[in-house]
Amino acid sequence: METILFLAHTEADGGLAKATLEALEAARALGGVLIAGLVGASVEAAANSIAGCGASKILGVAGEAFGESRYSTDAAAAEAIAQAANATVIVAAHTSRWARALPGVAQRLGAAVDTHVAALSADLKATRWYYRQRIEGVIERAARPRVILLDSGCAPAYAGAPGAAAVELVNVEITPALQRTRVIGKQAPKAEQQTIRPDAAILFVAGAGWTKKQKDGQTHVADAGKLILDFIGSANSSLGSSKSLVDLSGEGQAVLPFLSHLNQVGQTGSTPRHPKGLATCCHGEEPHVVGWRFIKERRAVNLDANCGWARGKADVLYVADAFAVIAKVNELLKAKS
Amino acid sequence: MANSYQVVVCGGIVPDPLQTLEPVAGPAGPALKNEMMLPAVLDPWAGHALYEAAALARKFPGSKVYLVSLAPKAKLQQVMMTIAQRVPLELVALDGPGGGFTDSAETAAALAGAIQGIAGLDRSKLLLFGGWESASRGAGSTMQMVAERLGIVDQFQGVDELQIGEDGSLRILERVEGGQHQVSVCDAPPALLGWATGNLGEPANNAQVGMQNMRTIMPSLQKAKPTQLKSGIAFASVALPKLQRETRIVKDASVDEIAKEIADWAAAE
Ligand SMILES: Cc1cc2nc3c(=O)[nH]c(=O)nc-3n(C[C@H](O)[C@H](O)[C@H](O)COP(=O)(O)OP(=O)(O)OC[C@H]3O[C@@H](n4cnc5c(N)ncnc54)[C@H](O)[C@@H]3O)c2cc1C
Numbered sequence: 001m002e003t004i005l006f007l008a009h010t011e012a013d014g015g016l017a018k019a020t021l022e023a024l025e026a027a028r029a030l031g032g033v034l035i036a037g038l039v040g041a042s043v044e045a046a047a048n049s050i051a052g053c054g055a056s057k058i059l060g061v062a063g064e065a066f067g068e069s070r071y072s073t074d075a076a077a078a079e080a081i082a083q084a085a086n087a088t089v090i091v092a093a094h095t096s097r098w099a100r101a102l103p104g105v106a107q108r109l110g111a112a113v114d115t116h117v118a119a120l121s122a123d124l125k126a127t128r129w130y131y132r133q134r135i136e137g138v139i140e141r142a143a144r145p146r147v148i149l150l151d152s153g154c155a156p157a158y159a160g161a162p163g164a165a166a167v168e169l170v171n172v173e174i175t176p177a178l179q180r181t182r183v184i185g186k187q188a189p190k191a192e193q194q195t196i197r198p199d200a201a202i203l204f205v206a207g208a209g210w211t212k213k214q215k216d217g218q219t220h221v222a223d224a225g226k227l228i229l230d231f232i233g234s235a236n237s238s239l240g241s242s243k244s245l246v247d248l249s250g251e252g253q254a255v256l257p258f259l260s261h262l263n264q265v266g267q268t269g270s271t272p273r274h275p276k277g278l279a280t281c282c283h284g285e286e287p288h289v290v291g292w293r294f295i296k297e298r299r300a301v302n303l304d305a306n307c308g309w310a311r312g313k314a315d316v317l318y319v320a321d322a323f324a325v326i327a328k329v330n331e332l333l334k335a336k337s
Numbered sequence: 338m339a340n341s342y343q344v345v346v347c348g349g350i351v352p353d354p355l356q357t358l359e360p361v362a363g364p365a366g367p368a369l370k371n372e373m374m375l376p377a378v379l380d381p382w383a384g385h386a387l388y389e390a391a392a393l394a395r396k397f398p399g400s401k402v403y404l405v406s407l408a409p410k411a412k413l414q415q416v417m418m419t420i421a422q423r424v425p426l427e428l429v430a431l432d433g434p435g436g437g438f439t440d441s442a443e444t445a446a447a448l449a450g451a452i453q454g455i456a457g458l459d460r461s462k463l464l465l466f467g468g469w470e471s472a473s474r475g476a477g478s479t480m481q482m483v484a485e486r487l488g489i490v491d492q493f494q495g496v497d498e499l500q501i502g503e504d505g506s507l508r509i510l511e512r513v514e515g516g517q518h519q520v521s522v523c524d525a526p527p528a529l530l531g532w533a534t535g536n537l538g539e540p541a542n543n544a545q546v547g548m549q550n551m552r553t554i555m556p557s558l559q560k561a562k563p564t565q566l567k568s569g570i571a572f573a574s575v576a577l578p579k580l581q582r583e584t585r586i587v588k589d590a591s592v593d594e595i596a597k598e599i600a601d602w603a604a605a606e
Pocket of ligand 1: 208242268282
């Protein structure tokens with residue numbers, strides 16, 4: 001029987017993120033002996049929140065230094081917990097923090113590691129994507145230990161009642177070598193407004209067409225910016241972009257100042273997960289559309305009836321002028337709210 | 338600022354993203370149909386790492402950029418024809434499989450071995466660069482394992498910016514959740530930076546750089562070490578997703594009709 005270690009780091013508020021609770025639910029579904037391992041500035045609150053998860057014990061590494069997202073201390077903590085748990089399988093959420101630390105921990109443990117796992121079966125077959133979401137593979141490994149990082153949105157989140165949990169603390173010595181890096185804090189990109197909202201129900205994608213000459217022979221970039229931000233506000237959506245549009249922004253042209261490469265969706269951008277997506281003034285070329293793999297319902301507005309979206313990439317393509325359509329949509333959405 | 342750096346960039350090659358990819362069963366597990374025929378490019382995020390490395394080397398005279406690449410030699414040579422025109426570098430080539438269905442641990446072992454073989458490498462100047470994820474395996478795990486093998490525990494992933502302080506410290510922006518960056522400061526090299534897009538465009542072609550590079554690139558390709566990877570991965574299936582949707586094309590509808598449909602859809606639970 002496998003010994004499953006569910007490994008989690010706490011968030012700034014001491015709790016566990018949704019993605020982390022999803023990984024816990026996936027770990028619970030595997031059967032076997034479950035051990036939980038928590039890393040954070042303090043881990044009691046997180047331990048209590050998962051007191052009913054069925055773990056045979058909860059191990060913890062706690063202290064100020066472990067409240068930060070930092071490779072050196074995260075790897076040391078995860079390694080110590082993995083060793084104390086003597087687990088055959090380690091399941092964790094693919095957060096930026098664990099994605100940075102756990103592959104190196106696998107190296108230390110002599111473990112195999114599978115990242116960006118989108119589904120995990122009870123017999124440990126892992127589904128993951130290759131070539132930027134273009135090919136789907138299902139993989140098995142005989143090697144143990146095996147570290148598995150689960151992408152968010154792929155399993156239901158654990159929702160058991162909180163309780164009082166006992167944490168067995170594991171000591172990790174903080175040597176100077178672990179403290180060569182100091183975490184200063186977080187910063188949002190230059191944009192005044194936070195436009196990337198991973199939990200939004202809808203993703204609005206802006207393409208380079210918004211900055212191109214329109215039927216009057218002129219560009220209307222200021223109008224475009226306003227229409228886009230109005231939509232983001234009234235539909236409470238997240239903002240994505242094609243590469244062409246953010247590249248233009250980067251080249252200092254008179255383009256949309258609230259866009260950065262962080263908004264870029266696609267081959268060399270992100271692959272966000274949202275129930276719905278609306279593409280506007282974006283041609284729907286393959287390197288862009290691979291970033292839409294996890295967008296369930298897809299609609300597009302484009303002047304060109306032969307754009308990429310028409311070829312089986314969207315559910316609905318509206319052949320129309322996005323300036324006119326989005327202005328009207330914004331009006332209607334404002335009236336609804 | 339008397340600092341200089343040895344920037345070792347790990348970067349593989351991947352099929353040009355505009356190509357159609359189809360998985361097939363190969364002798365050593367899954368492969369791409371006509372893999373050797375597909376035009377290849379430098380893995381995009383590793384490419385950003387290389388351009389950032391070149392910019393850093395320009396800023397700190399006496400610095401040197403190495404590109405360590407594991408790929409089939411013939412394909413790597415094709416890609417180097419373009420890359421060599423852009424960035425002064427020394428190539429360390431490994432001749433082996435560069436596809437996405439290999440195990441990152443094996444790739445990491447090969448890359449770390451090659452880096453350890455670079456003569457005169459000085460840890461106090463060493464910046465290990467790579468892409469934060471490849472466009473092939475997309476695992477984002479290779480570089481951490483390379484760095485571990487080299488004993489580097491100051492590691493950063495999804496890096497968009499590196500600034501060197503007056504005191505030689507490294508101020509780094511990493512992508513984190515929710516479209517934000519984490520800001521960290523690392524005392525000094527050695528450090529690993531897995532780059533995301535960064536802030537630089539592709540450097541322009543420079544024939545002189547190309548000529549200089551070619552003098553060393555061809556010999557490095559010739560002595561590229563044959564490298565085999567044994568994978569612990571068994572593939573239960575490898576398939577293209579069901580791509581095609583039934584696209585309903587709405588033409589000749591009025592703006593009002595279209596807007597109403599979109600607004601209702603967007604607002605629906
Ligand atoms: C290595 C590599 C990596 C890449 N990675 C990515 C990636 O990650 N993400 C990405 O997006 N791309 C990526 N690309 C680029 C991709 O191939 C396309 O070039 C890009 O997506 C095109 O962007 P676009 O559709 O916004 O612009 P365009 O191709 O310029 O399309 C503009 C569209 O706007 C429409 N339009 C104009 N005015 C209006 C209007 N008033 N109303 C409605 N429609 C209008 C036009 O009909 C046209 O379809 C990559 C390419 C390469 C080679």
